[in-house]
Amino acid sequence: MKKKIYVLLFAALVSAPLAQAQTKKKTKAKVKTEAVIQEPEMERQVVNYTVESGESTAEIFARTITAADLSKYLHVLASDEFEGRETGQKGQKLAAAYISNFFRENGLIGPVASNPGNTYYQKFNLEQATWKAAALKVGKKQFVYQKDFFLFGDAPEQPTQQLDLVFAGYGIDDKNYSDYRNLNVKGKTVIVLAGEPMDKAGNYLISKSKEASPWGADSRAKTRAATQKGAKNVLVIESSEANLQKSMEGLKHWLDSPMIAFPGKDRRNPTIFVSPEVGAALLNTSAKKLQAYQNKISESGKPVPSEFKLATGVELQTEKVRSPLPTENVLGFIEGTDKKDEVIVLTAHYDHIGMDPTKTGDQIFNGADDDGSGTSAIMEMAQAFMEAKKAGAGPRRSILFMAVTGEEKGLLGSEYYTSNPVFPLANTVANLNIDMIGRTDEKYAGNKNYIYVIGSDKLSSELHDINEIANHQYTKLELDYTYNDEKDPNKFYYRSDHYNFAKNNIPVIFYFNGVHEDYHKETDEVDKIMFDKMETITRLVFHTAWELANRDERIKMDSNKK
Structure with a gap:
């Protein structure tokens, strides 16, 4: 423990409020005070x-x-x-x-009278959830969790969902560039491309520099925009298989750890990150045609309507096992x-x-x-x-x-x-x-x-x-x-x-x-x-x-x- 200091000679100082003390000028004179x-x-x-x-x-x-x-x-x-x-x-x-x-x-x-066993603890229960099963099915093809795709976030109450898809390009909603104009995404799973489009000079379109804007740096801005517009899920197509694997490796600790939340709280559906192969299957196209679409955006410098006819019969399984998790805040009061x-x-x-x-x-x-x-x-x-x-x-x-x-x-x-x-x-x-x-x-x-x-x-x-x-x-x-x-x-x-x-x-x-x-x-x-x-x-x-x-x-x- 820190040394306890009992000041013996501070009567005058103790009575002085801070506001008054702030107006005083320090002098070079010093007073030595003994403390035990x-x-x-x-x-x-x-x-x-x-x-x-x-x-x-x-x-x-x-x-x-x-x-x-x-x-x-x-x-x-x-x-x-x-x-x-x-x-x-x-x-x-x-x-x-x-x-x-x-x-x-x-x-x-210890001010927590409701916990007489330890009045410094404010105890409460959380709930931890671990994946029981996760699977993504497109038509007759089944994709493997943490190989072809991963989920980041919580899991909804329903263990299996039929996904109603809509494609929103790069998922950007910026004042000078929006993929959401005339697009209704309410209650749907929004598919977006990872990253940010670039111009012919190799600059990012939104930031207009070699450094990506928040829209391209990670998925948070895209997830936020889609959710605010009423999307049920957000599905991100990674730019390459290597990038998907790199993301999974970096997030492995979180992907393998239980999700923790308050019991019974409304749960936000997870963001789904998929490989280009899965993305092409969802868009009913090929990786080559998907790349050609991205090239058109770079050439035009603005969103380009797609001609993709999205897959039907897409099923997402996100089932978790839930158990109580007690924890506590620690409170000390003066x-x-x-x-x-x-x-x-x-x-x-x-x-x-x-x-x-x-x-x-x-x-x-x-x-x-x-x-x-x-x-x-x-x-x-x-x-x-x-x-x-x-x-x-x-x-x-x-x-x-x-x-x-x-x-x-x-x-x-x-x-x-x-x-x-x-x-x-x-x-x-x-x-x-x-x-x-x-x-x-x-x-x-x-x-x-x-x-x-x-x-x-x-x-x-x-x-x-x-x-x-x-x-x-x-x-x-x-x-x-x-x-x-x-x-x-x-x-x-x-x-x-x-x-x-x-x-x-x-x-x-x-x-x-x-x-x-x-x-x-x-x-x-x-x-x-x-x-x-x-x-x-x-x-x-x-x-x-x-x-x-x-x-x-x-x-x-x-x-x-x-």
């Missing part, structure tokens, strides 16, 4: 604790947030012993116990003082994607950055706020520190909490969510002094300003709002746990270092984490939370951006 440090199973010791004159109370306790402590927690969370922290599995349970014990030993309250009924929620997901026993060598996805880094950060902030409380500088508003489960399966833990809140959502002031803060992405290679900030101005301009001021005053990071743009194709605003709070009109900030080469790979290891970067970002979140918890007025909802 206690640690279980260690001798008591006395150290010098230096406080700069004019330093705010928030700064005093922010400096208890250290790279060394963050490293200590993360080395446990991302250890092989925790087996990749797969939702509902042994490693996730070990991580939950570690986090709850940390909260308990540091004096946080009660406020005069505004204790209002709550700030700090979140990070402690689950990851587990293990892949089919791999040779390293089989464990340790998830050091994703999101062991964020989980370590909320643990460290919980301890810092508790030290403040012990010194008489506890927060005015209450703070809930929550390590959520099931994020990798679709933001399930945060969805469960916002549907079954321990504290009323109406009393929840804001959610600060931390997901990956220990690495750099390609854009910032060699520069650790940044963080992507997402969602801060979507519902409250005051929240945005508070974070900006805290950064300017204390941490001086480059705050990058690239992914806050609604037009950004990555749609990160919708892809972490803060979104379930935002859906309930609770102002949010998502802190994120961007995607790197080890994202969702077994190489996301502790030895690649930049703990000094983690320390700075954690202090920024701490300062923002401190101001939210201690200001006189609750932040206002004054915007409704997408």
Whole structure:
């Protein structure tokens, strides 16, 4: 556990609110303050604790947030012993116990009265589903799962479907290029070609460059467009047999793992990826004629109506076996003082994607950055706020520190909490969510002094300003709002746990270092984490939370951006 600091001489500082402290100028004069440090199973010791004159109370306790402590927690969370922290599995349970014990030993309250066995756990049941059978039949020809095609996503309730097909070219719905003009796809299985058409110069038609647009980079934009137009299924014809095999190899861990969801929840039909041979059979054509059709699009630079007469008697079998999967969010609570009924929620997901026993060598996805880094950060902030409380500088508003489960399966833990809140959502002031803060992405290679900030101005301009001021005053990071743009194709605003709070009109900030080469790979290891970067970002979140918890007025909802 982190050393417990009991500050002896902070009477004047403790009484100073953050807003006042932010206006003070620091002087070179320093006051040395003695602090007693206690640690279980260690001798008591006395150290010098230096406080700069004019330093705010928030700064005093922010400096208890250290790279060394963050490293200590993360080395446990991302250890092989925790087996990749797969939702509902042994490693996730070990991580939950570690986090709850940390909260308990540091004096946080377990607020879940409905679970008297462990009031730090918010328990709930998910459902895991494994493939019992998967088959695709076109006329009399049967194609083999994970050879000729694969399914990515959940399975519908009906185990066998007759597919009503419609062909939508490349499946693009861009303002200057749309395959959906005059095309009704409601209730049908939409067949689309993978990738993006290119012009004669070898540039992609949509991006008009050598780099594919989001329409060509992967299938998500195409699946989203078809689904929004009412399609029942989406079927993607890969550009080559080699590409299909490469995709299956890269996704093998997910294809072989159970799908996890809430019991009885409406299930989205899977996206079906097929080889060119299967695609030609579905379109009742040959691979040569299909290539000729694609060449026509490249030559014309716009969608071309097809003359394909689609196959009939197409049958998809997608049957799964379902079983219950218990899991838990881990909650630690610090009660406020005069505004204790209002709550700030700090979140990070402690689950990851587990293990892949089919791999040779390293089989464990340790998830050091994703999101062991964020989980370590909320643990460290919980301890810092508790030290403040012990010194008489506890927060005015209450703070809930929550390590959520099931994020990798679709933001399930945060969805469960916002549907079954321990504290009323109406009393929840804001959610600060931390997901990956220990690495750099390609854009910032060699520069650790940044963080992507997402969602801060979507519902409250005051929240945005508070974070900006805290950064300017204390941490001086480059705050990058690239992914806050609604037009950004990555749609990160919708892809972490803060979104379930935002859906309930609770102002949010998502802190994120961007995607790197080890994202969702077994190489996301502790030895690649930049703990000094983690320390700075954690202090920024701490300062923002401190101001939210201690200001006189609750932040206002004054915007409704997408």
